[in-house]
Amino acid sequence: MDWRAVSPADVDALTELLGRxxxxxxxxxxxxxAEVRSMLAAPGLDLATRTWAALAPDGSLLGFAALHPAPQPGELRAQLVIAPCPDAPAVTAALLDRLDAWATHDLPTHDMSVTLYQLPGCQPHDQLLSRGWAVVHSSSRLTVALDSLGLPEHPASTAPTVRAVRAARNETDxxxxxxxxxxxFTGDPEHPHPDFEDFHHAQRRREGYNPDLWLLAELDSVPAGALIARxxxxxxxxxxxxxxxxxxxxGLxxxxxxTAFSLLHARGHxxxxxxxxxxxxxAMQAYTSAGMTLLGAADQWRRTYV
Incomplete structure (x- = not known):
């Protein structure tokens, strides 16, 4: 079994690994x-030093791990994908060893955490538990077919109404x-970074960044809601x-x-x-009321390094 870091040239191979x-x-x-490209473009991820993949004799990928800064300051986010194969336990152990070494080096202080998302019933489940990881939360993925919604042709409002949604026009917006x-998102650990420059830099690195899809909702001309689409x-x-x-x-x-659905539909999605x-x-009610349906869920695992 060979090992190496990954690069953007591995998108197809990683997509196949993730699919398996x-x-x-x-x-x-x-x-x-798209999911793989987004993962490789995670802010702060150094592909050369913080990604690692196991290769089968035919060159296909058997497993992948990565470590990068989490959205919340001072914490790290791990990625772990394992193909179903006889070598899966050994691949998992080697990749978790690599994550441990990286985390020990990269965490700014002791008693800091690394988070990792895995599907329920994931292959690494038992090894994660034995190494001190625990399920602390869960995340749901929802989706919507835009053609079924009967969306307005011109969604963005520019008139000074009591309730209005418009695209950002400049940096101030x-x-x-x-x-x-x-x-x-006050009180939510996944809230945007409090510094705009850092947040905006991270957003620009994401595939599909488009400032025309930064939307503001206003109530009596007061900014009251916001949405960023990619x-x-x-x-x-x-x-x-x-x-x-x-x-x-x-109703904001x-x-x-x-508005976001209409703009994205007009762009061909x-x-x-x-x-x-x-x-x-x-949030779940807001999305489902807008026509989105549940596709699946993932468990959030966490390990605190002391």
């Missing part, structure tokens, strides 16, 4: 090249989007979505989602996806 893992775990392939999201070639995605706590229950969330905290009943 999903097929073995939940019975269907859910992810495509981009900063306002970021500020509103921070207010909406527009890669083969997948549309809701990256961030929130309404200020003081302005909820005014529904208007934001309808037929489906839109989103990942959301399974226990955030308000």
């Amino acid at each position: 893992d999903e097929e073995a775990t939940v019975g269907r392939r859910e992810s495509g090249p 981009l900063r306002t989007v970021h500020s509103v999201l921070n207010e909406a 527009d890669p070639v083969d997948r549309a995605w809701i990256a961030w979505f929130g309404v200020h706590p003081a302005h909820r229950r005014h 969330g529904a208007q934001l989602l309808t 037929r489906t839109v996806g989103v990942d959301v905290d399974t226990h955030n009943t308000g």
Whole structure:
């Protein structure tokens, strides 16, 4: 078995690896090249030093691991994908050893955590438990077929109405989007980074970054909600979505989602996806009310290094 770091040239191989893992775990392939490209473009991920893959004799990938900064400052996010094969336990052990070594080196202080998302019933389950990992949360993936929604042809409102949704027009608006999201996600560990420059830099690195898809919802001309969508070639995605706590229950969330869906449909997309905290009943209701349906869920594992 050979080992090496991965590069953007491995997108197809990693997509196949991810598909095999999903097929073995939940019975269907859910992810495509866009998910892999997004994973490789994670802010702060150094492909040469913080990715590692196991290769079969025929050159196919048997497993993959990566480590990079998490959205919450001071923590790390791991990636782990294992193909169903006789060597899976050995591949898993070697990749977890590599993650341990990286985490010990990269975590800024002791008592800091690494998070990792895995499908329920994942192959590494028992090894993760034996090494001190624990399931602490879960995330749901939802999707919608845009052609079924009867979307308006011109979604964005520019008139000074009581409730209005519009695209960001300049950097000031981009900063306002970021500020509103921070207010909406107060107390949430996945909230946007409090520094706009860092947050915007991370967003620009993501495939499908498009400032025309940064949306503001206003109530009586006061910024009250925001949404950031991404527009890669083969997948549309809701990256961030929130309404200020003081302005909820005014229909702003529904208007934001309808506007985003219409803009993405006009750009040629037929489906839109989103990942959301399974226990955030308000967000789940907002998405399902807008026509999105549950595709699947993933467990959030965490290990604290002391």
